[in-house]
Structure formats: structure tokens, C-alpha cells
Amino acid sequence: MPVFDSTARKQALPEPTFRTAPHNIEAEQALLGAILVNNEAFYRVSDFLEPKHFFEPIHQRIFELAGGLIRANKLATPVTLKTFLPADADIAGLSLNQYLARLAAEATTIINAEDYGRTVYDLSIRRDLIAIGEDMVNLAYDAPVESTPLHHIEDAERRLYEIAETGRYDSGFQRFAQALTTAVDMAARAYQRDGSLSGLATGLTDLDSRMGGLQPSDLVILAGRPGMGKTALATNIAYNVAKAWAGEVRADGHMATVNGGIVGFFSLEMSAEQLATRIISEQTGIPSNKIRRGGIDEGDFEKIKDVSIELQNLPFYVDETGGLSIGQLAARARRLKRQRGLDLLVVDYVQLLQGSSRRSSENRVQEITEITTRLKALAKELNIPILALSQLSRQVETRDDKRPQLSDLRESGSIEQDADVVLFVFREEYYHQMRKPLESNREKFEEWLAEGNRVDGKAEVIIGKQRHGPTGTVELQFDAAVTRFANLDSAHRPDF
Secondary structure, rough: OOOOOHHOOOOOOOOOOOOOOOOOHHHHHHHHHHHOOOOOHHHOOOOOOOOOHHOHHHHHHHHHHHHHHHOOOOOOOOHHHHHOOOOEEEEEEEEEHHHHHHHOOOOOOOHHHHHHHHHHHHHHHHHHHHHHHHHHHHHHHHOOOOOOOOHHHHHHHEEEEEEEEOOOOOOOOHHHHHHHHHHHHHHHHHOHHHHHOOOEOOOOOOHHHHHOOOOOOOOOEEEEOOOOOOHHHHHHHHHHHOOEEEEEEEOOOOOEEEEEOOEEEOOOOOOHHHHHHHHHHHOOOOOOHHHHHHHOHHHOOOOOOOHHHHHHHOEEEEEEEOOOOOOHHHHHHHHHHHHOOOEEEEEEHHOOEEEOHHHOOHHHHHHHHHHHHHHHHHHHHHOOOEEEEEEEHHHHHHOOOOOHHHHEOOOOHHHHHHHOEEEEEEEEHHHHHHOOOOOHHHHHHHHHHHHHHHOOOOOEEEEEEEEEOOOEEEEEEEEEEOOOOEEOOOOOOOOO
């Protein structure tokens, strides 16, 4: 049996290589020099660059002190800075006075200051990414017993999200002419779309006339008590948007949406099969319970087959994963946008989402606040409307008039604040059935029947909040057997 030679083994192994974190000392020096020579250079980088982004600790301190002086309307020069720094500091063999003087002497021009600032910032982000990667590796090797891989993933997603959301240097002021061009382009697209709407058409004419469609970057909250049909309404809208989709190939080779939209649907409560059954029921007019029980004839089956073939070609994507965190939802939405395109995102519903592990350990109101804030940020980032469903509190049931109000939203402060539009679904018919009197009381029973004729098959969508337009109530037709919302016929449609 051969004897293991540890000496030979050590010689065979390659020497470990140690890599320093990415940095550019020269860029840091050039930027600091530009600031010390001309303090206006500081304002070219101050909206995205912070002291922590510098690699060299003395550079962090110099940038922090210079910024403090400049913001206080004082002059930041080698002379004014040296009084705030240790006089005995040795920087690469130079005294502090010598180092500050060299920075000023070798300064870049103010024109290049922003470019150097971006270089410093980008390298700092790389170092942060390396730190996250190293933490993930170390945690995966030495994970605590109570920690799960899902927690590690969510924590990494949260930290990556925080990096993406802080310190962007592509924001800030823009010329008004650029905003005007964007507004004119939006008007041109609205002119070309069906219904001449600036946003995505919901397929419900009266609702679209009040809202102008679902607007890009808007967070639209659709709320209602159980049994009101909020999931059905969201499904109807999603189907109408996907069915109207039309695209064209642009000069750069990518497919652009011309009409309708590509829909992503996060069904956190129902399975994809249940959602598909609902849509088939809505489009065929065959009640979903009849489909599930198999109580259909040959004619019904042919209808189901024809609708199924049509649905297969719709740009409609469903994610039925339960217990998603807001970070996971955002990551999946970005992936769908990148791979297939995305024009409308539906979330059914907000209270089934989880916040980050950090927020979960606090209270539920703070967790919902994080969720709605990040949904709004995601809508802006992807430049799409997000239709998010929400529950209402039970206090609705204690009032005589059970039409919901903004205060009925669960954790209403954050939801109401972050939402651009808040819609409530209300069906008097639902409550009317609960008020059925005894048939022996003929007078009451006849009044109940008369009221039933008035509310039968009708629903209300109450616009409780709208940043870009009026509030009010839109009446719709509702077929409870197939959970389908539709426009009221012209005889019953209100004038706006």
C-alpha cells in the first residue's frame, strides 16, 4: 500500500491566489482633486455618490468633509480641509498637506468629474456584490439549524434589491422638452389603440371612460369583501387585455406591443387549473361547477374545446406558487418581462404575499407597507400597470350601507398611500339574498322580490381614489353563474 507523501501533495497543489477587491485609486484621486480645485464638481456626483463608495478610507474621509463644507456654503480646499484631518497622517510616504496638494495639482477637469464618479460608484457596487456572494457561500457552508435555503435566497434577494434601488446615477432632473416628447408619444400611442385610450383597455367601456385604461407605472388596488367577485373581475380584465394583444417587430428586432398586452397573473390563492376553468366558464357561458362535475353534453364539450384552442395562443402567463415573498415576485416579474415581455401584472392577492424576513419579524402593518411600496416601485421600474387585489376588513358588514370605503382596506394606511387607483367591487345582490324574509310575511316578501329585480345581475365598481382622474361609481353587468363582468346594455348605461 503506497504511503501518502504530504510533502509531494503540497508541492502538487497550486499556490493560492489572493485577489484584491475591484477599485481604482487613480479615479478616486482625480475626482477628489477636481472637487478641491472647483467645488462645483461635487454637485455633479453628490446625488449618487457617498463616502462609503470610495475604496481608500482616507478618500472616504476627504469626500465626507468636503461635502459637509460645500453644503454649508463654505470653501473646500486643501487649506480648509487639513484642519479637520489628523496632521500626523502618513499616506504612501506623504504628509497630509503634501497629499492634499498633490490631489489638487493632479486634478481632472470638472467636465470629467461625473464620469470618474460613476467609475468609483460602479466599482463600489461590484465590491458589494462580492460581499453578498461571499456571505451566501459562507452561510450555505455553515448554516444555522433553524435557517432554511429559502431564507437565504430571500435575504440575498433583499440585499440585491437594496443595492439596485439606492444610489442610481441615471435619475435626477431631466429637460422639460424630454418630458414633453414622452407625453406626445403617449398621446400618439393612445390614438392608435382601440378605444383611443392612453392606458391598457380593460374591455369594460364605462370603466375605461372613467380611467382612460390601466396606466403604465400605476399600482391599481382592486378590493372587495369575499363573494363580491374581485378575482372574477381581475380575471375578466386580464383576459380582455391578453385577447386584444397585437405586436409588431421593430427595427432593432424586438417585438413591441401595439394593442392589448402581455399578461402575467400571480394566482396565490387559486391553482392554475381553477383559474383556467373560470376563464373557460366565462367565455363559453357554461357554469364552472357544471364543468368540474362533468355535467356537460357534447355541444358543451365542443364549446370548451374551441375556447381552449383560442386560449392556448393568448399571451397569458400564470404563476400559481403559494407563499411567495415580494422579492421572489419581483424577480419572476422581471424575468417574464425580459424573456416574453410584460404589459400587465395581476396579483391575487396582496395579503397572501410575504415581506422580507426582516419585516416579517416586526408587525403585519409594516410588512404590508413594505409589500405595497415595492409593488409600486416594481410598476415604475417595469413601466407597466400592476393590478393588485386586496381584502377588506369586516367593519363593512357592521354598516347599513355596505358599500366599501378607503378606510375599510386592511392595513389601509400603506395601501391607500401607495396606490394610484383604488377600486372597490360591490354587489347589492349578494347582500339581498341574505335579507330574504319569510314567505308568510307577504308584504315584506313582495318588497324583497321587487328589490331583487332592481339589483339582479348588477354590480358596482366604486373608484375610491384616482390620482389622474375623477372618482365615482361605474355600474356593470354580472353573471354569477359564470362569474363574468360585462358592460351594461345601452338602455341601462349611465351618461358621464
